[in-house]
Amino acid sequence: xxxxxxxxxxxxxxxxxxxxxxxxxxxxxxxxxxxxxxxxxxxxxxxxxxxxxxxxxxxxxxxxxxxxxxxxxxxxxxxxxxxxxxxxxxxxxxxxxxxxxxxxxxxxxxxxxxxxxxxxxxxxxxxxxxxxxxxxxxxxxxxxxxxxxxxxxxxxxxxxxxxxxxxxxxxxxxxxxxxxxxxxxxxxxxxxxxxxxxxxxxxxxxxxxxxxxxxxxxxxxxxxxxxxxxxxxxxxxxxxxxxxxxxxxxxxxxxxxxxxxxxxxxxxxxxxxxxxxxxxxxxxxxxxxxxxxxxxxxxxxxxxxxxxxxxxxxxxxxxxxxxxxxxxxxxxxxxxxxxxxxxxxxxxxxxxxxxxxx
Amino acid sequence: xxxxxxxxxxxxxxxxxxxxxxxxxxxxxxxxxxxxxxxxxxxxxxxxxxxxxxxxxxxxxxxxxxxxxxxxxxxxxxxxxxxxxxxxxxxxxxxxxxxxxxxxxx
Numbered sequence: 001x002x003x004x005x006x007x008x009x010x011x012x013x014x015x016x017x018x019x020x021x022x023x024x025x026x027x028x029x030x031x032x033x034x035x036x037x038x039x040x041x042x043x044x045x046x047x048x049x050x051x052x053x054x055x056x057x058x059x060x061x062x063x064x065x066x067x068x069x070x071x072x073x074x075x076x077x078x079x080x081x082x083x084x085x086x087x088x089x090x091x092x093x094x095x096x097x098x099x100x101x102x103x104x105x106x107x108x109x110x111x112x113x114x115x116x117x118x119x120x121x122x123x124x125x126x127x128x129x130x131x132x133x134x135x136x137x138x139x140x141x142x143x144x145x146x147x148x149x150x151x152x153x154x155x156x157x158x159x160x161x162x163x164x165x166x167x168x169x170x171x172x173x174x175x176x177x178x179x180x181x182x183x184x185x186x187x188x189x190x191x192x193x194x195x196x197x198x199x200x201x202x203x204x205x206x207x208x209x210x211x212x213x214x215x216x217x218x219x220x221x222x223x224x225x226x227x228x229x230x231x232x233x234x235x236x237x238x239x240x241x242x243x244x245x246x247x248x249x250x251x252x253x254x255x256x257x258x259x260x261x262x263x264x265x266x267x268x269x270x271x272x273x274x275x276x277x278x279x280x281x282x283x284x285x286x287x288x289x290x291x292x293x294x295x296x297x298x299x300x301x302x303x304x305x306x307x308x309x310x311x312x313x314x315x316x317x318x319x320x321x322x323x324x325x326x327x328x329x330x331x332x333x334x335x336x337x338x339x340x341x342x343x344x345x346x347x348x349x350x351x352x353x354x355x356x357x358x
Numbered sequence: 359x360x361x362x363x364x365x366x367x368x369x370x371x372x373x374x375x376x377x378x379x380x381x382x383x384x385x386x387x388x389x390x391x392x393x394x395x396x397x398x399x400x401x402x403x404x405x406x407x408x409x410x411x412x413x414x415x416x417x418x419x420x421x422x423x424x425x426x427x428x429x430x431x432x433x434x435x436x437x438x439x440x441x442x443x444x445x446x447x448x449x450x451x452x453x454x455x456x457x458x459x460x461x462x463x464x
Binding site: 081082083140141142144145146147148149150162163174177178181184192193200201204228235236241242253254255256264266270271272273274275276278280281 | 364365366367368369370371372373374409410411412413414415416417418431434435436437438439442446458459460461462463
């Protein structure tokens with residue numbers, strides 16, 4: 001008998017009934033209803049993903065319910081690729097370190113990123129409902145990439161040619177970048193195409209850099225503003241994958257613009273040459289805007305510019321948001337947090353004007 | 359036989375084009391190329407992508423042989439093991455050519 005393509009999950013009592021019990025029932029019923037509501041909300045979020053992605057039962061297992069709190073699990077793909085995700089479980093929450101450096105780095109990197117979201121932005125994991133943090137390492141053979149697969153982070157080993165061997169779990173900004181793609185999936189759901197896709201990429205770079213700064217306790221002036229510092233292999237001379245401070249200067253083939261004058265209107269035509277409409281190219285523009293805001297405000301970026309950007313991602317943007325939408329939304333977020341005509345609002349407006357978006 | 363593989367869309371903002379041409383390979387490797395293309399079943403594959411996921415790469419694979427040409431675009435998640443093996447082999451066989459460039463120009 002073949003395995004069903006997707007995992008069915010249904011609830012008997014509708015949330016409105018549970019809410020009524022929670023409000024009007026006795027203490028025991030209220031407690032039970034609240035727990036069911038919490039679980040249902042979590043399951044509904046997962047069910048949405050399951051339906052969107054057409055997950056198999058095995059993949060759905062990675063999303064299973066468990067008590068709230070931080071839950072990290074690392075799997076080993078043992079150099080297989082494709083549909084074998086997540087692979088073989090090698091370290092779960094609270095387990096001691098293994099002999100595998102990549103496993104421990106993925107585990108610790110997920111920890112730092114989880115803590116950043118929790119302590120700084122008051123967000124509980126990727127879905128704000130303590131979703132399990134699933135990472136798979138050793139994906140493919142010499143795979144020069146890391147990606148967000150819709151339910152989990154995936155890391156290759158690097159070939160040494162384009163990315164240094166073992167580098168992809170080494171840099172916290174890469175791990176936070178991938179995990180933030182998950183946060184975007186559960187918040188603004190920015191479509192991975194052209195400007196909305198470039199915003200998707202940029203929010204991942206912003207949090208990638210912020211987590212690194214937070215871990216290192218750096219101010220905006222002290223930070224290197226690099227994504228993937230030191231991960232490049234021998235065929236890509238340079239210092240990092242991207243520079244938020246100076247887009248287009250991170251490595252030899254870095255073609256990121258820092259201003260709308262150099263925006264590259266690439267087609268989104270399923271051609272691998274065009275990067276889903278330049279999502280990793282034009283992200284340089286909003287990246288630069290964030291850098292300008294953070295350095296104008298000074299101090300710790302996660303306390304000033306970071307919350308403005310996070311509010312925007314979590315509450316104001318949607319699937320088809322464009323650069324101007326993001327610019328206006330960050331201005332509104334700055335006003336809400338710090339007031340009209342505040343230094344923060346002025347810095348945000350000035351930054352988007354500097355990069356030619358406003 | 360000539361196999362060209364264009365890869366892009368990953369975390370690293372580059373496009374790589376890797377080519378293995380029987381004319382530039384040893385007799386043994388030319389035969390291995392023919393065998394691997396056959397095992398990959400490229401002439402029977404159609405474009406497959408599925409859901410789009412951030413930073414996950416895709417591949418355009420073009421095979422030219424005996425006046426025939428077939429081209430498919432495959433998302434990394436849709437790669438059969440034999441195609442994944444072919445991509446890896448083409449990128450490492452002595453005599454292959456490779457170009458690197460930024461998206462849109464690579």
